[in-house]
Amino acid sequence: MPVTASASPRLALWAWVVVLLIAVAIGAAWLDARHGQRELRVELAKRLAEIESVQQSTRAVVKDAQENVRDAQAKIALLENRLGESQAQQAALEALYRELSPSRDEWALTEVEQVLMLASQQLQLAGNVRGALAALQVADTKLQRLDRPQFVPLRRALARDMDRLKAVPYVDVAGLSLRLDESIAEIDALPLAIDERLGASPPPAPPPGEPGWRRLLRSAWLQMRQLVRIENIDRPEAPLLLPEQQFFLRENLKLRLLSARFALLFRDQANFRADLTAADAWLAKYFDTRAKPVQSLQTLLKQLKATDMSTELPGLSASLDAVRVLQIARDKPQR
Numbered sequence: 528m529p530v531t532a533s534a535s536p537r538l539a540l541w542a543w544v545v546v547l548l549i550a551v552a553i554g555a556a557w558l559d560a561r562h563g564q565r566e567l568r569v570e571l572a573k574r575l576a577e578i579e580s581v582q583q584s585t586r587a588v589v590k591d592a593q594e595n596v597r598d599a600q601a602k603i604a605l606l607e608n609r610l611g612e613s614q615a616q617q618a619a620l621e622a623l624y625r626e627l628s629p630s631r632d633e634w635a636l637t638e639v640e641q642v643l644m645l646a647s648q649q650l651q652l653a654g655n656v657r658g659a660l661a662a663l664q665v666a667d668t669k670l671q672r673l674d675r676p677q678f679v680p681l682r683r684a685l686a687r688d689m690d691r692l693k694a695v696p697y698v699d700v701a702g703l704s705l706r707l708d709e710s711i712a713e714i715d716a717l718p719l720a721i722d723e724r725l726g727a728s729p730p731p732a733p734p735p736g737e738p739g740w741r742r743l744l745r746s747a748w749l750q751m752r753q754l755v756r757i758e759n760i761d762r763p764e765a766p767l768l769l770p771e772q773q774f775f776l777r778e779n780l781k782l783r784l785l786s787a788r789f790a791l792l793f794r795d796q797a798n799f800r801a802d803l804t805a806a807d808a809w810l811a812k813y814f815d816t817r818a819k820p821v822q823s824l825q826t827l828l829k830q831l832k833a834t835d836m837s838t839e840l841p842g843l844s845a846s847l848d849a850v851r852v853l854q855i856a857r858d859k860p861q862r
Contacts, residue, residue: 654794684849691841718815796836
């Protein structure tokens with residue numbers, strides 16, 4: 528249909544309106560895009576600032592860590608140097624110890640020699656057979672634990688010496704010494720023979736309510752009894768001793784028994800019996816031999832005098848020589 532002249536301006540107007548709307552839409556879109564770009568730039572700047580701060584803190588941490596690592600490496604190097612020095616010192620000490628310290632066998636021989644010397648002294652000075660035998664058994668046990676073939680001759684010598692010690696008659700030195708000590712402690716209470724000659728015990732008191740004439744007869748009878756004194760003359764008269772003499776008598780008797788005790792410890796049989804004989808003679812002469820304590824002491828002295836200590840004690844020279852031979856044999860290769 529042909530366009531009329533009145534319709535053409537309307538079409539042109541609508542065309543401009545459409546163009547204008549399109550232009551407005553394009554402008555609004557451009558403004559929105561520009562605004563979005565601005566916000567994106569701001570957000571990006573914030574993120575970049577945060578990333579920069581994180582990087583700075585990370586660089587600080589890394590720097591501190593590097594410094595700590597350098598310090599740790601320096602300390603490790605110092606410790607390694609000190610460890611090397613200590614190891615060198617330890618090696619030197621171990622070498623010095625190996626040079627100076629004797630071997631286990633040398634220590635064993637030295638200890639066995641010391642034990643044998645002590646046992647020999649016990650035999651020579653105190654006659655202690657049991658102590659010497661125990662010392663030899665200890666030495667043999669130590670050598671048995673080591674189980675060295677070169678110690679066989681020494682163990683044989685120890686066995687021979689132990690057999691000789693076991694064959695010695697046993698004397699209970701400790702028990703006899705204890706009995707002598709007990710006797711010495713009882714000497715002060717022993718009654719003297721002179722005590723028998725002292726006045727008799729006082730007469731008993733008269734019973735209550737006794738008549739006067741009976742009391743008179745009792746008094747006359749007691750006076751008559753005092754006129755006559757009956758004594759046994761089957762033994763010598765007891766010697767009269769002053770109080771000072773009685774004190775010294777008891778002390779001298781103690782000294783005699785103490786001397787016998789020392790002679791017993793040294794197995795000196797001659798002096799032991801001489802002291803006991805002298806003490807027994809003093810008991811018979813000065814003390815009341817009817818009193819049970821005196822009789823008990825006399826019996827003890829007789830039993831002690833019968834103790835036989837005349838057996839000659841064996842020596843330990845064979846065992847000591849065997850130890851010294853082994854020590855000389857070990858010293859020769861070193862020289």
